[in-house]
Amino acid sequence: MDPNLSDELARLPDLLDGIRRYAVEVLSGIADRPVAVPPQAPRPTPLSDSGMGTEGALERFRSHWAPGFSGSAGPRYLGFVTGGATPASLAGDWLTSTFDQNAVIAGDSSALALEREAVGWLRELFGLSAGHAGAFVTGATMSNFVGLALAREWAGERIGVSVARDGVAALGNLPVLSGSPHTSVYKALAMLGLGRGCVREVATLPDREAVDVDRLAAELSALNGRPGVVVANAGTVNTVDFDDLRAISALRRRYPFWLHVDAAFGGFAAVSPQYAELVAGLDEADSVCADLHKWLNVPYDSAIQFTRRRDLQVRIFQNSAAYLGLPTDDPDFMHLTPENSRRLRALPAWFTLAAYGRQGHREIVESDVALARELGERIEEMPHLRLLAPVRLNVVCFTLAGAPTTERVAELARTVTESGVAFLTPTVYKGTPGLRAAFSNWRTTDTDIVRIADVLRG
Numbered sequence: 001m002d003p004n005l006s007d008e009l010a011r012l013p014d015l016l017d018g019i020r021r022y023a024v025e026v027l028s029g030i031a032d033r034p035v036a037v038p039p040q041a042p043r044p045t046p047l048s049d050s051g052m053g054t055e056g057a058l059e060r061f062r063s064h065w066a067p068g069f070s071g072s073a074g075p076r077y078l079g080f081v082t083g084g085a086t087p088a089s090l091a092g093d094w095l096t097s098t099f100d101q102n103a104v105i106a107g108d109s110s111a112l113a114l115e116r117e118a119v120g121w122l123r124e125l126f127g128l129s130a131g132h133a134g135a136f137v138t139g140a141t142m143s144n145f146v147g148l149a150l151a152r153e154w155a156g157e158r159i160g161v162s163v164a165r166d167g168v169a170a171l172g173n174l175p176v177l178s179g180s181p182h183t184s185v186y187k188a189l190a191m192l193g194l195g196r197g198c199v200r201e202v203a204t205l206p207d208r209e210a211v212d213v214d215r216l217a218a219e220l221s222a223l224n225g226r227p228g229v230v231v232a233n234a235g236t237v238n239t240v241d242f243d244d245l246r247a248i249s250a251l252r253r254r255y256p257f258w259l260h261v262d263a264a265f266g267g268f269a270a271v272s273p274q275y276a277e278l279v280a281g282l283d284e285a286d287s288v289c290a291d292l293h294k295w296l297n298v299p300y301d302s303a304i305q306f307t308r309r310r311d312l313q314v315r316i317f318q319n320s321a322a323y324l325g326l327p328t329d330d331p332d333f334m335h336l337t338p339e340n341s342r343r344l345r346a347l348p349a350w351f352t353l354a355a356y357g358r359q360g361h362r363e364i365v366e367s368d369v370a371l372a373r374e375l376g377e378r379i380e381e382m383p384h385l386r387l388l389a390p391v392r393l394n395v396v397c398f399t400l401a402g403a404p405t406t407e408r409v410a411e412l413a414r415t416v417t418e419s420g421v422a423f424l425t426p427t428v429y430k431g432t433p434g435l436r437a438a439f440s441n442w443r444t445t446d447t448d449i450v451r452i453a454d455v456l457r458g
């Protein structure tokens with residue numbers, strides 16, 4: 001064994017303790033470090049020949065790289081939709097690497113059974129019935145990818161072809177209808193060989209991002225009985241708007257379509273009795289996407305996909321070989337997801353759900369919504385700003401009063417970033433440039449809102 005490695009094996013407890021102390025130091029200061037650091041990456045160096053050992057690597061990381069890392073795990077990083085990591089989820093993440101299980105195949109470990117337990121807990125959290133089976137994937141993009149792969153296979157089944165066997169050319173065009181699809185839907189369709197061009201954006205309700213269900217029905221009717229796909233949105237990124245899932249699902253009595261719901265973060269409305277109505281009907285979907293590194297507050301990368309048609313999923317994702325075995329009635333995860341070898345990313349989710357339960361996660365959701373509303377109210381009181389939409393859940397979408405330009409909005413975003421206090425991301429809502437402040441971190445409090453409002457006030 002390399003002398004460095006044999007020495008490190010003997011000193012493993014000390015080494016890990018050093019890393020633990022450093023992690024504690026980072027997390028203790030997470031609320032005070034500049035929230036977003038403009039890139040000033042150190043110059044790359046050549047690969048070292050003999051290596052510097054774990055302590056040397058830590059020192060180099062600490063001095064060279066860590067100062068340029070953002071405070072994205074902290075309370076005022078409001079860009080994109082960014083969750084933090086609860087203490088329990090961090091513990092679960094550390095143990096994922098410690099045990100280093102390959103969560104692929106049962107028979108040598110109970111890791112898969114743990115993943116199944118976590119899937120079951122999440123199914124309950126989102127109010128889905130036992131008809132939905134699920135698996136962990138890396139993010140909502142991959143969850144949408146799996147859901148749309150299922151839609152593609154289902155559409156093939158309707159016309160007597162298996163896309164998994166015969167290829168996507170055997171299917172022909174597949175229309176995908178959606179009101180305000182997330183860009184990851186286009187990306188997934190490109191990867192699936194269906195093409196970004198198969199999306200037909202359906203009109204939304206006036207001043208809303210929610211689809212106009214009458215217009216959707218008209219588009220479905222125009223397909224003249226051809227199978228299609230509807231991607232319904234439960235929580236749009238700009239204004240957290242929700243499609244009427246029950247009304248959309250009811251259209252299946254008249255038209256043949258696969259219903260996929262992108263509930264990446266909006267699905268967490270189900271956790272709170274106050275907001276659960278927003279996702280009423282979610283259970284009726286054929287497939288559901290939910291991200292976990294957003295509002296569940298587990299570290300990257302983690303999401304889940306659910307479907308009622310696991311048989312189709314096995315048809316697509318099965319990976320049978322003599323040494324791996326055939327899928328059974330309760331297929332191993334390698335027959336269900338794009339990955340073959342995969343880390344046990346269920347463990348951080350399992351830890352946080354075991355530690356805080358439904359109630360703890362409900363409190364995170366309700367607190368973030370209350371904070372978003374508070375910021376929204378403060379913005380309404382600022383004469384130089386205006387809301388672009390009511391604060392429906394956890395995102396505040398706003399802009400400059402008057403006629404905002406992309407440049408002036410970008411300047412405001414820069415001012416906020418350079419203050420070190422917060423990080424917001426720009427957007428365009430119905431043609432108007434604006435900013436989004438997305439609340440999905442368990443650490444954020446009233447005090448943070450006061451600081452953010454002070455910076456916005458100028």
Ligand SMILES: Cc1ncc(COP(=O)(O)O)c(C=O)c1O
Binds near residue numbers: 138182291303
């Ligand atoms: C509604 C929605 N769908 C999909 C995604 C993609 O998520 P990820 O970056 O985890 O792949 C996002 C990310 O913000 C989202 O908000």
